[in-house]
Amino acid sequence: MLKLQEVSKVFRVGAFGGKTMTAVDEVSFEVARGEVVSLIGESGSGKSTIGKMVLRLMSAQKGTITFDGDDVTKLEKRAYYRKIQGVFQDPFSSYNPIFKADRVFSMIKEVYFPKEADRIWQDKVAAALNDVRLEAGQVLNKFPHQLSGGQLQRLLIARALLLDIDLLVADEITSMLDASTRIDVLNLLADLKSRGLGVLFITHDLALGNYISERTVVLHQGRIVEYGPTEKVFETPEHAYTRKLLASVPQLHRKWEGV
Amino acid sequence: MTLSVQDLRVYYRTLRGDVKALDGVSFDVADGEILGLAGESGCGKTTLGKALIRMDGRMKLVGGQVELDGENLPIGDTVKMNPFRFTEVSIIPQYSMSAMNPTRKIGRMVRELLDSRGVTVDTDELHRRLDLVELSRDVLTKYPLELSGGMKQRMVMVISTLLNPSLLIADEITSALDVSTQKAVVTTLKGFRELGFVKSMIFITHDISLTNQLADTIMVMYAGKLAEKAPADTIVNRARHPYTQLLISSLPEVGVRYAEKKLTGIPGNPPSLLNPPVGCRFQDRCPLAFDKCREEPPAVEVEKDHFVACWKA
Numbered sequence: 136m137l138k139l140q141e142v143s144k145v146f147r148v149g150a151f152g153g154k155t156m157t158a159v160d161e162v163s164f165e166v167a168r169g170e171v172v173s174l175i176g177e178s179g180s181g182k183s184t185i186g187k188m189v190l191r192l193m194s195a196q197k198g199t200i201t202f203d204g205d206d207v208t209k210l211e212k213r214a215y216y217r218k219i220q221g222v223f224q225d226p227f228s229s230y231n232p233i234f235k236a237d238r239v240f241s242m243i244k245e246v247y248f249p250k251e252a253d254r255i256w257q258d259k260v261a262a263a264l265n266d267v268r269l270e271a272g273q274v275l276n277k278f279p280h281q282l283s284g285g286q287l288q289r290l291l292i293a294r295a296l297l298l299d300i301d302l303l304v305a306d307e308i309t310s311m312l313d314a315s316t317r318i319d320v321l322n323l324l325a326d327l328k329s330r331g332l333g334v335l336f337i338t339h340d341l342a343l344g345n346y347i348s349e350r351t352v353v354l355h356q357g358r359i360v361e362y363g364p365t366e367k368v369f370e371t372p373e374h375a376y377t378r379k380l381l382a383s384v385p386q387l388h389r390k391w392e393g394v
Numbered sequence: 395m396t397l398s399v400q401d402l403r404v405y406y407r408t409l410r411g412d413v414k415a416l417d418g419v420s421f422d423v424a425d426g427e428i429l430g431l432a433g434e435s436g437c438g439k440t441t442l443g444k445a446l447i448r449m450d451g452r453m454k455l456v457g458g459q460v461e462l463d464g465e466n467l468p469i470g471d472t473v474k475m476n477p478f479r480f481t482e483v484s485i486i487p488q489y490s491m492s493a494m495n496p497t498r499k500i501g502r503m504v505r506e507l508l509d510s511r512g513v514t515v516d517t518d519e520l521h522r523r524l525d526l527v528e529l530s531r532d533v534l535t536k537y538p539l540e541l542s543g544g545m546k547q548r549m550v551m552v553i554s555t556l557l558n559p560s561l562l563i564a565d566e567i568t569s570a571l572d573v574s575t576q577k578a579v580v581t582t583l584k585g586f587r588e589l590g591f592v593k594s595m596i597f598i599t600h601d602i603s604l605t606n607q608l609a610d611t612i613m614v615m616y617a618g619k620l621a622e623k624a625p626a627d628t629i630v631n632r633a634r635h636p637y638t639q640l641l642i643s644s645l646p647e648v649g650v651r652y653a654e655k656k657l658t659g660i661p662g663n664p665p666s667l668l669n670p671p672v673g674c675r676f677q678d679r680c681p682l683a684f685d686k687c688r689e690e691p692p693a694v695e696v697e698k699d700h701f702v703a704c705w706k707a
Contacts, residue, residue, distance in 0.1 A: 177572035283663050313434035314600070315660035318644045322656055339572065342603075346646035346657070369648060383577040384648045385604040387630055394581045394607060 136333055137166040137189065137219075137302055142198035144184050144357075158184045160357040161198065168301060171324065171334040173344035173365070176354035177380075182337045185354075186306045189335060190221045202302075217247065220295035224307040226287035230279040236287065237275045239294045247298060263293040267323055285316035289323065296327070303327070306337040321347050341384050345369050353377050395464075396560055396594040397423040397446075402458035404438075404445045413667045415441040417618040418458075420693070421701075423561070423594045423611075428587065430609025430626065431598045434641075436664055437615040439598050440488075443563045445469055446596070447485050463560055480511055484559035484592075488566045490550040494538040501534030504553060515556055523552045523591075527582055544575050551582060555591045562592040566599055580608045602642060606630050611699070614638045617664050617675035620693050624700040634696060634707040637676050674704070682706050 144159040159181040166172045176182045187193040189200060191207060200207045207215060223229060230236055240260050244251060251259075264271050267289040274286055282290070288308055295303055305324065309317040324334055325347060338344050344351055344365070351368040353361040353376070360374040372378050385391070402419050405412040416438045423429045431439045445453065446460065446469060455470035462482060468474035487493050495503050508515055521531050527548040538546055547567070555562060564583065568576040586592050599605050605612055606626050613623040614635065622635040633639045640660045646652065662679040665671050671678065673688040680687070686705045693703040 177574070314602075315434060315641055315644050316663075317659070318646070318657045319659040321646075322658075325656070341573070342646045342648045345648050345650070346652050366651065380573060381648060383574040385573075385576065385601065385607050386647055386649070387603045387606060387642065387645060388647070391577060391580070391607050394577070394584060 136168050136203055137335070138201045139163055139165070139185070139189075140199050140201070142185070142188060142195045142200060144181070144188060144193065145196050158357050159188070159195075162354075162357070162359055163198075164352050164359065164362055166302060166333045166335050168333050169328055169331045170350065171328050171336050171348040173348035173351045174335060174337045174354060175339070175341060175344045175351060175380075177339060179356070180354040181357040182339075182354055183306055186221065186304045186335065186337050190219065190304050191215065192221075213247070217298050218300055219302040219304065220298060220300045221304040221306060222288065222291045222295060222308050224310055226284050226291065226311065227279065229291060230287065232279055234278075236277055236279045236282055236290055239290065240297065243294060243297050259297060260293075263296045264290075266296055266327070267293045268319070269293065283316070284312050285320060288312065288320055292320075292323065292327075300332070302333045302335065304335045304337070307339070309343060310338075310340070317343075341369075341380065353380070395422055396425050396427070396462065397596075398459075398461040399446075400459040400461075402442070402445065402460065403456040404441055404449070404453055404458075405456050406441075406452050407454060408452075408668075411668050412454075412456075414670055415453075415618050415667055416445065417667075417670070419615070419618075419620050421613060421620065421623055423596065425593055426587065427611060428583075428595045428597055428609045430602075430605030430612040431596055431615065432600065432602050432605050432612055433615035433621075434600060434664065436617070436667070438618040439600075439615055440565055441618075442615075443485070443565045443596060443598050446561070447479060447483050447563060448472070448475065480507075480554075480559070481513070481557045482559055483561045483563070484554045484557070485563040485565065486551055486554045486567050489570070490547045490567060491543050491570065493550050494546065494553075496538050499535055499537055500541075500549060504534070504556075507553065508556075511557075513557065520552075520556070523556070526585065526589075527552055544571070544578070547571065547575075547579065548582065551579070551586075555586055558591055558593075560593045562586075562595045564595060564597045568599065568604060569601075576604065577607075580604070584608060602630070603645060603647075614641070617670060618667055619675055620701070620703055621676070622700075622702050622704075623693070624702075628700055634700070634702045635704045636680050636682050636706070640681075 140163050141161045143161055146156045146158055148154050148156050174182045188195050244256055261271055269289050309320050328334060336348055348365050351365045352359055355376045361368055361377045400420050402416055404416040405414050433439045460467040460469050524531055529548055568579050597609055609626050612626045612629040614621045616637050622638045644657055644659050660679055665675055673690050677683045677687040691703045691705045693701045696702050696707055
C-alpha cells in the first residue's frame with residue numbers, strides 16, 4: 136500500500152543555511168494493509184521526519200513515496216487525507232482548549248461530509264467512538280481539560296477512522312500516556328489492524344514496537360540499519376547498532392550488565 | 395538512617411480548593427540506600443521530591459516531620475532550608491538541559507554558585523569529577539549552549555553532587571534521554587554512591603523497568619499515598635498491592651513474544667485529588683475491592699521491609 140523508495144531529506148542548518156544535515160538518507164520500506172510497521176530510532180534518527188513526509192507535511196528531496204502505486208505528491212490533498220491520517224505525541228496540544236474536544240469531529244464533517252444528514256453523522260460518530268472503546272456520554276460535549284490523555288488520544292484515532300482511512304501514521308502516540316492506559320491504546324491499534332488498517336508506528340520505545348508490530352525498521356542517523364520481521368530483529372539482530380540498542384533497554388526481569 | 399519522613403502532607407492551593415497531592419506519606423531511606431520512587435502522573439512523586447528541597451509558592455505544608463541525619467529538616471520554611479540546600483540535600487532537576495545559566499561560562503557559574511554558599515571546592519577535585527563522567531576539562535571554559543544534551547546532563551550531575559550531599563533527589567532525569575544515554579546516567583549515579591559523593595538517593599521515575607536497574611528499594615505511590623514499598627526484586631516479582639501487580643503486568647517487554655497473549659491496562663482513571671474518595675484511593679479501579687476498602691488501609695509491614703497499604707495484602 137505505502138511504499139518508500141530511496142527517500143532522502145536534507146535540512147539546511149546554520150545561520151545562513153550554509154551547512155546541510157541529512158535527516159533521512161535513502162530510506163526504503165513498505166507498509167501493507169492490516170500490518171503494523173514500527174519505525175524505531177533514537178532522537179535525531181529521522182523517524183518523525185519520515186512520518187511527516189508520508190503525511191505530506193514535508194517534501195522529500197530525493198526518492199518517491201507511493202500509495203497504491205500513485206506518487207503521493209501528485210495526489211489531490213483532500214483525497215489523500217481520506218486514506219491516510221496522523222496522530223501525534225501530545226494529545227493535550229492537539230486540541231484547541233477554547234472549544235469542546237468533539238469539535239474535531241464536526242470539523243471533519245464540514246470539510247469532507249458537508250451534505251451528510253446530522254442523524255446519520257451522529258450514528259457514524261457513535262460507531263467510531265465504539266471502535267476506539269469510548270462511551271459517547273463520557274467524552275462528547277466536554278472540554279479537552281475534562282478528559283484524560285488516553286481519552287483524547289483515542290478521540291483523535293476515532294476522528295481518523297471517520298474518514299475510512301487505510302493507513303494511520305502514529306508518531307509516539309503513547310509516550311505521554313501512563314503505563315496503565317498506554318497498553319489500551321496499543322491494543323486498540325492491534326484491533327484496528329486486524330480489521331485491515333495499516334499502521335506506521337513511530338516510537339523510541341523498543342518494548343512497544345516489539346509488542347505491536349509485524350515488521351520493524353531500525354533507524355540510525357537517517358539510515359535504515361535493520362529491517363525485517365519483528366521477531367527476527369529483536370531475537371537475532373544482525374547490526375551492531377541494533378544489538379547495542381537492545382542491550383541498553385531497561386528490562387523488568389533482567390538487570391543491566393556492568394552497572 | 396539518612397532520611398525519615400513521617401506522615402508528610404503537602405497540598406496545592408487552587409481556586410477550587412486544596413489539591414491533596416501528598417496526603418500522609420511515611421518512609422525511611424537508610425544510609426547508602428537508593429530509593430526508587432515510581433508511580434503514574436499525578437501520584438505525588440514529584441511533589442514529594444520538591445517538598446524535600448524547595449516548595450514552590452503554590453505548595454503548602456499541612457503536616458508531617460522530616461528528619462535528615464537525625465536533624466529536623468525545616469522543609470516548610472524556605473529561608474531556614476537555605477543552609478541545607480546544595481550542601482545536605484541536592485537535586486538533579488527534571489530539565490537539566492536548561493538548568494544552567496546560559497549567560498555564564500560553566501566554570502564561572504560553578505564558582506559563583508559555590509561563592510553564594512560561602513564554600514570552596516578544590517579545582518583538582520572538580521577536574522577529577524569531570525574525568526569520572528568523561529567530560530573534558532575544557533567544558534569549564536564553555537557556555538552551556540556549546541554542550542550537547544547528554545554533556546549538559548552530566549555537567550549538572552557533577553554540580554549537584556559537588557558538595558557531597560547526604561541526600562540527592564533525581565527527578566525524572568532520564569525521561570528526555572535516549573536509551574543508551576539512560577544507561578550511562580544510571581551507571582554514573584551508581585558510581586557516585588560507591589565513591590561516597592552522595593550518601594543516599596531518591597530516584598523519581600515513571601519507568602519501573604528503569605528504576606529496577608538502579609534502586610535498592612522501590613516505593614510505589616498512587617494518588618498521593620504510598621501503595622507499596624519493598625526491595626526492588628520483591629516489587630518486580632512478588633508485589634502484594636493490586637495496583638503494583640496490575641501496573642507491572644501492563645508493561646510490555648523486549649524479548650517476549652506477544653502473538654496471542656495480550657497485556658491489559660487498568661480501567662478507569664486516578665481519582666481527583668480535590669475531593670479524593672474516603673478510604674483506599676484505588677478502590678474504584680481495583681478488581682479486589684470490597685466493603686472494607688471504604689476505610690483507609692494503613693501501610694503494614696507484611697514481611698521484613700515490605701510495606702503494603704491494602705486490606706487484601
